[in-house]
Amino acid sequence: MIFSILIANYNNGKFFKQCYDSIISQKYIDWEVIILDDCSTDNSLELINALIKNDCRFKLFENEINSGVGVTKSKLIELANGDICGFLDPDDGISPDALLSSINIFQKDKNTVLTYSKFIKCDENLKPLEVPKMAMQVLNNDPYFFNCPVHIVHFVSFRKDIYLQTEKMNTVMKIAEDQDLYLKMYEKGKVQFINENNYFYRTHSGGISQNENKPKSREYFAKVIFNAMKRRNLKTIHGKTVPEEYTNSAEIYSLLEYQTSIVYRIKKKLKIFVQQVLSK
Template sequence: MKFSVLVANYNNGKFFRTCYDSIIAQTYTNWEVIILDDRSTDNSLEIIKNIIGEDSRFKIFENIENSGVGITKSKLIELADGDICGFVDPDDAITSNALSSSIKVFEKNKDVVLTYTKFVKCDENLQPLQVPKIAQQVINNSPYFFNCPVNIVHFVCFRKEVYNQTEKINTVMKIAEDQDLYLKMYEKGKVKFINETNYLYRLHSGGISQNDNKPKSREYFAKVIFNTMKRRNLASINNKPVPKEYTNSNEIYSLLEYQNSIAFKIKKKLIIFAQQIFS
């Protein structure tokens, strides 16, 4: 299996060296890297090209105009030649076993369409700070799964062939395009949690979903969930009607509040345990 590492860059060339070093250190060797620059306004492209040099495993492309993350990530998948794809932001990094751990799951489990791991939050110098406990195996094959609260996190990898069977990434999205991708892939097969910390997530002021962007991220995620409800033809959630039109994020999140109850969490764990035993 060939693995395509997808890198969407916008003004993050200054961080790319550690991303590059982590990719070329992979124990799995059948990979390519597709980089698409979204019309950076700094010298990112020059920095990235100098780091890559003549390495033919890296392919660099540029958007004609600044297009946003939805369009850029959609194009990246189209440009990929690999069987398996995974996004790595240019300001982040992955562990040396990240690709091999994912590939092993896909080779062993033909019905798995997406894998994910734990991640570690790092400071601006990519020094580890904390491993959030949110990543865990989720229920498979449930029309009421929306990854809210979030359990599917970095490092996410997926089968390109299956992705092409979906409606694909919503190119209008400027934030939460990853959640849109996860939920569409979820509808096509099983997702598998790999209990390893394989992604290094850098915290810095320019992060697209960090700091001042958090309220926007919450709003976009609500729209993703609403679109998912409509795509799955759900008329109600826990006996509450799904609105016919999107009006605000609170209306959507209120439909999912029951998932925070102790009774639901116990039931969820039992279902996940049964699915792991009998799958």
């Protein structure tokens, strides 16, 4: 089973050495790395090429024009030759167990379409700061699951053949393209949480999902959720009517406010526990 590590790069060549080191330290050895550079204006190509030269496991491609992260990630999946795909940002890293832990689940359970783990928030030098508590197992086969609050986080891996059965990644969603992918895969089968710190997430001023991009990300995420509601033919959610057309993010998030209540969370945990027991 080949694992395709997919890397969308734009001006992050200066961080790539640590990303590269984490890849070649993997315990699972049947992997390839597909890198697609989105017309970087720094010396990314020079730095990346210097590290991966003469290693046929790494393949570097370039966009003809700057296309954005959504388009770049969509192209990466098309370029992948593996059975399993997983995105790794060039400024981040993965633990030595990241690929092996994921592959083990896919090999054992044919119904699992996506896996994810916990991540470690790091400083600009990729030194660990904390492990956010958001990552946890979610309830499967729930039409009202939208990963909001967010529980599916890095390191995410998914079956490429199942992805090809979806509407594929919506490249218009830009900063929320990953959430769009997660929800579409969720609708095709089981997702499984790996209780390991398998992703090292670097925080720095140039991070695409950080700082001034957060409000934009929240807006696009709301559109992703709305599209999922329509895909699932949901007319009402917890007594509230799903709008016919998208107007604003506040309207969408208001439909999900009930999910933060203590009663709801207790019931959800019980359902997840029962689901896990029955699946063993």
